[in-house]
Amino acid sequence: MIIIGELINASRKAIGAAIEAQDAAAIQKVAQDQDAAGADFIDVNAGIFVGKEPEYLKWLVETVQAVTDKPCAIDSPDPKAIETAMAVHKGTPMINSISLEKERYDNLMPIVAGTDLKVIALCMSDAGMPETVEDRMKIADKLVNGLLQNNVKMENIYVDPLVQPMSVNNSFGVEFVNTIEKIVTTFEGIHTACGLSNISYGLPARKFMNQTFMVMAIAKGLDGAIMNPLDKKMMANIIAAEALAGKDNFCMNYLKAFRSGMFDF
Amino acid sequence: MVRFSLIAFLKTILNEGLIGAMDEVGKKFSEGELFVPEMLMAAQAMKGGLGILKPLLAEGTTESKGTVVIGTVKGDLHDIGKNLVAMMMEGAGFNVVDLGVDVEAAKFVEAAQANKAKVVALSALLTTTMPAMQATIDAIKEAGLAVKTIVGGAPVTQAFADQIKADGYSDDAPGAVELARKLIAA
CATH class of the missing domain: 3.30.750 (Transcription Regulator spoIIAA)
Incomplete structure (x- = not known):
């Protein structure tokens, strides 16, 4: 991660x-x-x-x-x-972030074109905020292809499918994680990343929901997160979820985390 | 005589049953006792109730509390906060004209004029679109409209509202309803 x-x-x-x-x-x-x-x-x-x-x-x-x-x-x-x-x-820095909003796209593309910069590609366009998997994939498709055509390598692209708060529409969590799955299967070698705390906007016990959502997203292939690394429980959840998702050979990271006290709260 | 008392009865249901209940929901939301999904559920129930009441209440027997024009300012596509405010305004009995997101200053002016609005409510979620709030308020003042302006959104503060000469600021949706009521009564 x-x-x-x-x-x-x-x-x-x-x-x-x-x-x-x-x-x-x-x-x-x-x-x-x-x-x-x-x-x-x-x-x-x-x-x-x-x-x-x-x-x-x-x-x-x-x-x-x-x-x-x-x-x-x-x-x-x-x-x-x-x-x-x-x-x-x-x-090599990461650029946070390009999107399909015209002004932002036109401003940022010349900066990342032909470079080895990492870039977050946010699924947002001038048509508004995407809600469904289809909305997000339409934007992701244009963004990723635009970046590839401008000689940005697939492995340097981090697609952020845009988290929307679950409190206003209870399908927003599922639509997000299903987009992660679709992106990682559509574009081989690409990364995904997101700031996911928006999922719990308008609800109590936000940390708990954020941690659970992270685990669900990792199960679908999320491999990048914009987050507070000082949140020990979140970090522990990530390590356990990555092991469970088959991304941790011989559970080495999990065991290392255990030995360094990352699971002691 | 019977008809008169029926209307009075219906008005009581509307004002004390529905609007009164939404006020209670708003108050509890502001106090942190209720949460966004509960506010949405209450608003849906309110809509259902209105659907039953409206055909019974003949035209002109319920006076609207006034028209509120609402929208997210130019360059900003975020609608969740704006939608919550619009919903609570409707729940309080205001006639709401929702202009959506990425709304030009001129469009706010036009809609406020056309609908004889009493309040224009502006939303912004980005620090980069806060200047568009200023531009919108300037345009409303320039047009000389007798309308009150209120602002809100994550990066917006009372200090910013004062600076751009908005008539009011609220940090949540029920607060925006209270503000609109006060400004209209003033």
């Missing part, structure tokens, strides 16, 4: 304040904690700062990478902000 640590996001109050105060130590602590907890990418987002986003995003990349070797997921729809941040990034 590719884990994209989501905590350095300016829309979270403490992070927004740390960015504004240019408090490097506060940001670095969150980066190191996520690294130690098993994040493969550290997401950086400065989206609330209109006009200052490029400057702040660049500062976030430099600040994070001063204390970890992990690559960043550069979280912005603004090509200028992405390019400014990429200029100082060490290693």
Whole structure:
């Protein structure tokens, strides 16, 4: 499972304040904690700062990478902000995210075309939010083929089928996980990734529902997640679910996690 | 005489039975006791009840509480929060004109004018589309409409509402209903 640590996001109050105060130590602590907890990418987002986003995003990349070797997921729809941040990034970052919305597609495609960048492809278009497997596959098909035609390798594409809250329509969970299955069987070698906490919007005990949903999605082939790696129960669920899904030879990851205390709460 | 009392009876069912019940649901939702699916279920029950009442209540015997024009601003496709507010407004007896998502400022102005709206409610879920909220409120003010504007959505705050000179802000759907009532009464 590719884990994209989501905590350095300016829309979270403490992070927004740390960015504004240019408090490097506060940001670095969150980066190191996520690294130690098993994040493969550290997401950086400065989206609330209109006009200052490029400057702040660049500062976030430099600040994070001063204390970890992990690559960043550069979280912005603004090509200028992405390019400014990429200029100082060490290693290969992930771009979070391209979508089929025309403006976003036209802005981001030139950045990822012909590169080895990883890219999240969000199933959203100008026609609105997809609800069914068919809605999502129509968008995924155009996005993936567009990326391939622009010389982005299949293995660098992470399709996010877009989680919608189950509280407003009780088929939204099933439609999502069935899309995961369809994507991984349609496009060989592709990845999927999603921020799945939206599933539990409007319901109590959200963590419990998020953890259960993660397990269901892994069973259908989900292999990437934008999440809080400090959520120990979620991490334990992922490890157990991957073993159960046949993705953990000789249960080595499961046993390693057991021995390192990841199942002790 | 009999007919008069029947209408009074039906109005009591509408105002105290249906709208009153939805108010209770809204209150409990705001307090964290009820959750989104329960609010949806209550709204469906309300719709069912209205379906029975409406044919019995002759035209003109129930005054609408006023028209609310609602939509998600230009560039933003998120509709869940907006739909919840629209539903609660309907449940409170407002006539709701839902313009959908990705709505141009001019379209809000046009709909508010055409429907003689008392309130225009704007939704945005993205930080990047908050400026479109400002543009919409500017356009409404420029058109000189005597309509109140209210705003909401995940990144929206009271401070932002004040900054763009919206008449009100709420952080949930029942709160938006309360706000609309207060602004119309004022």
